[in-house]
Amino acid sequence: MKFVLKYFTGTGNSLKILDTCKDAFIAKSHVASISAIKVGQQLPQDADVIGFCFPVYAFGIPRICRQYLKELNRFKKQQKVFVLISAGDADEAGLAFRNCEKILTKKNCRVIYSAVVQMPVNWIIFEKAPSEKEAEAIIQKGVEFTYQVARDILNGVQKFHQFNYPKRYSKFGFYKDYFLFKYLGIYNLCRMFKTYDSCNGCQLCSKICPTQSIVMVNNRPTWTYKCEQCMRCVNFCPKGAIYQMYGGDTLGKDRYYEPSFKPLKEM
Ligand SMILES: Cc1cc2nc3c(=O)[nH]c(=O)nc-3n(C[C@H](O)[C@H](O)[C@H](O)COP(=O)(O)O)c2cc1C
Numbered sequence: 001m002k003f004v005l006k007y008f009t010g011t012g013n014s015l016k017i018l019d020t021c022k023d024a025f026i027a028k029s030h031v032a033s034i035s036a037i038k039v040g041q042q043l044p045q046d047a048d049v050i051g052f053c054f055p056v057y058a059f060g061i062p063r064i065c066r067q068y069l070k071e072l073n074r075f076k077k078q079q080k081v082f083v084l085i086s087a088g089d090a091d092e093a094g095l096a097f098r099n100c101e102k103i104l105t106k107k108n109c110r111v112i113y114s115a116v117v118q119m120p121v122n123w124i125i126f127e128k129a130p131s132e133k134e135a136e137a138i139i140q141k142g143v144e145f146t147y148q149v150a151r152d153i154l155n156g157v158q159k160f161h162q163f164n165y166p167k168r169y170s171k172f173g174f175y176k177d178y179f180l181f182k183y184l185g186i187y188n189l190c191r192m193f194k195t196y197d198s199c200n201g202c203q204l205c206s207k208i209c210p211t212q213s214i215v216m217v218n219n220r221p222t223w224t225y226k227c228e229q230c231m232r233c234v235n236f237c238p239k240g241a242i243y244q245m246y247g248g249d250t251l252g253k254d255r256y257y258e259p260s261f262k263p264l265k266e267m
């Protein structure tokens, strides 16, 4: 079978998940290619199965992933797809899968498998990053789970993620955070990024940003509206110099990225 695998990632978790699928498919002599999504870029019409993996942001998929899916051409013949959601908490994927399914159905896709894969939390601005050891254990579990997913897909097993309200939230709190982030946060949080004096103007953040949102002005980064809040710049800054105003202090906090992820290579 021919698999085409597409991802968006901030800190490498979603890539790790799809890479694991790719390895599992190739090990069984299938053909599999993997690449990052690009808004406006179309998918081949001759794939047997297309697989997507996106992180969840505030119970939904990132804005760029919605845009990407919306701009896909409708498939001429029904296309089989699977959707994996990379989440910091398997209980808190919220509407991420439904977001994807709603658009994919309109594109003449049939979802044959969907699952949430728990990976380390990368939103270190408001959540505590796991320690190196904790992260290692979570990744290992996520990878093992993903191998099972890949085996299921190869064996024609169909499973679908069931929506649930996260236990930590009331229904009101859930929809408040979902809509606030989707319609307000994503357009405004970029303006709250700042740097501590430890920033040395090395430009790494600007080079590795997956949405080219960081522009260097007077040797300091400035953030623009295309920012997806993926946390790559925050977690990779060698000086730990990036924070967000109004509660997003990052001094002394651990950083997280998936250890095999090399963003400069990805660019
Ligand atoms: C802005 C933002 C919001 C997030 N919201 C959620 C969430 O609602 N539920 C959840 O389980 N994880 C949430 N996370 C954690 C990420 O989904 C998780 O760490 C994911 O594995 C990151 O994948 P990546 O490394 O491919 O970017 C959030 C992360 C960010 C940056």
Ligand code: SF4
Residues within 6 Å of the ligand: 195, 198, 199, 200, 201, 202, 203, 204, 205, 206, 220, 221, 236, 237, 238, 239, 240, 241, 242
């Ligand atoms: S990566 Fe960090 S130190 Fe380098 S320019 Fe960006 S904020 Fe400054």
Ligand code: SF4
Residues within 6 Å of the ligand: 010, 208, 209, 210, 211, 212, 213, 214, 223, 226, 227, 228, 229, 230, 231, 232, 233, 234
């Ligand atoms: S500016 Fe930072 S948080 Fe925003 S998309 Fe780029 S790397 Fe991600």
